[in-house]
Amino acid sequence: MSWVTGLEHFVRNDEPLASRCWLRCGGPAAFFAEPATMDDLVELVKRCAAESLPVRLLGNGSNVLIKSAGLEGVTISLDAPAFGAVSVDGNSIKAGGGVALAHVITAAAGAGLAGLEQLIGIPGTVGGALHGNSGDRTTDVGDWVSQVTVLDRAGEVRTLSKEQMTFSYRSSSVDELAILDATFQLEPESNDELTRRMQKLWIVKRAKQPTGEKATACLFKDPIGMTAGETIEQAGLKTARSGGASLLDRDPNFVLLSQDASSDDVVKLLDDVREQVSQKLGVELETAIQIW
Ligand SMILES: Cc1cc2nc3c(=O)[nH]c(=O)nc-3n(C[C@H](O)[C@H](O)[C@H](O)COP(=O)(O)OP(=O)(O)OC[C@H]3O[C@@H](n4cnc5c(N)ncnc54)[C@H](O)[C@@H]3O)c2cc1C
Known part of the structure; x- marks a missing residue:
């Protein structure tokens, strides 16, 4: 008997996640669960604990960047009316x-x-x-x-x-x-x-924000005394880009992705901007978006 036996009505395997994230990129979840009830959720979590499976919660995906390799273990969504x-x-x-x-x-x-x-x-x-x-x-x-x-x-x-x-x-x-x-x-x-x-x-x-454009996310936390956008602008990095990932003109703390952009493009852009801001201004930017 597999750990998922009896839970198949709300657990799927190899589920694409890109459409569930604001950045519209990233690989699939090994297992994706949408429990309909609290009992479903508790049973799922107890089984994951018993099997030592990695488990995480995905909300609206507006603050996560999923790497191209996707996610091991179980990713849970609380989209059901019960939650x-x-x-x-x-x-x-x-x-x-x-x-x-x-x-x-x-x-x-x-x-x-x-x-x-x-x-x-x-x-x-x-x-x-x-x-x-x-x-x-x-x-x-x-x-x-x-x-x-x-x-x-x-x-x-x-x-x-x-x-x-x-x-x-x-x-x-x-x-x-x-x-x-x-x-x-x-x-x-x-x-x-x-x-x-x-x-x-x-x-x-x-x-100020790219509310209409969906493939977007906020990159860094504000450092003390300035917004992250102002910091990036001051470092002369407004036009920085990596592959299909570029910065939003009216607030360079937002990344915008073209249709063919990948998670790797965003990770590279994040690293480049952080490194250059550190070199040019001596400011260490902390990532706001979680990289999974
Ligand atoms: C256009 C745009 C504008 C934004 N503006 C702002 C802003 O003004 N201020 C601001 O603070 N942020 C802003 N953000 C960032 C983001 O929207 C917030 O961080 C948001 O609260 C994340 O919620 P989410 O449901 O999308 O979480 P996700 O991105 O899905 O997840 C983020 C983290 O929360 C955890 N999580 C999600 N749901 C649960 C749950 N039910 N239980 C436990 N953990 C959970 C996840 O495991 C993950 O660790 C913006 C993002 C975008 C794309």
């Missing part, structure tokens, strides 16, 4: 780990709850946003979270209170295998005011 519920209770909103952050922001604004709207335009899921403490220069998702439910690598469900979590710039202590849901404590505000603010923020973000 996408959103509910409002007073000033708090609870959201599944697999739901789009944008959906939670819209639901919060609809309920007259402010705080998360500043994060409009971040293309990830709630789980992805909490894992990397996504945000902008004014706030990040960790500022608003009050409780998180996680599933650890042994298949045990745990609840983390605010006091049990720490968040810093693009980093969080919540590194269990799966973030199942999160509760955000927000502030009441009029719908009209919130909608007006969100529209304004959206226009500003659209002007």
Whole structure:
């Protein structure tokens, strides 16, 4: 009997992943699982633990670069409705780990709850946003979270209170295998005011970020005192490219891929830019995107 016996209804092998990532490149997953229920997920994780299989969680793929060789072990997606519920209770909103952050922001604004709207335009899921403490220069998702439910690598469900979590710039202590849901404590505000603010923020973000072009990703974390884009520009690297990977003119911290670009092109561009910024400015850029 194989480890996957009885789980075939939601586990597939040799699954292409490029279409699940914003960069639209990279190799397949040896096994790809889309559990429909919590029971499916727990059973899968326990079997992976028993077999010592590498296992990872893929959200909306907006902050990962998958190498051409693909991924060993099991890659899990929480796309199913069981992991996408959103509910409002007073000033708090609870959201599944697999739901789009944008959906939670819209639901919060609809309920007259402010705080998360500043994060409009971040293309990830709630789980992805909490894992990397996504945000902008004014706030990040960790500022608003009050409780998180996680599933650890042994298949045990745990609840983390605010006091049990720490968040810093693009980093969080919540590194269990799966973030199942999160509760955000927000502030009441009029719908009209919130909608007006969100529209304004959206226009500003659209002007800066490649929201329309899909094969894109953010490369580096901001170094102290400057944005990563400004740093790259100051080093004279705005036009840097490698194969089909080039930098976005209006913000060179974003990489844009042509249709024939490969993951290797992005890795090479990342390495070149980091090395040259270090040589020219003495600034060590830290990668924001995860290379798998
Ligand atoms: C156009 C564009 C604009 C962006 N703008 C911003 C921005 O303004 N601010 C910002 O901070 N980031 C930004 N990003 C980066 C990215 O969108 C965020 O990091 C996002 O939160 C990642 O979420 P995801 O669901 O896509 O995660 P993925 O890319 O799928 O995964 C990222 C990490 O999160 C983990 N993860 C995902 N889901 C879960 C889960 N349910 N449980 C546990 N771990 C999980 C993965 O294992 C992986 O380690 C931008 C990216 C793009 C392409």
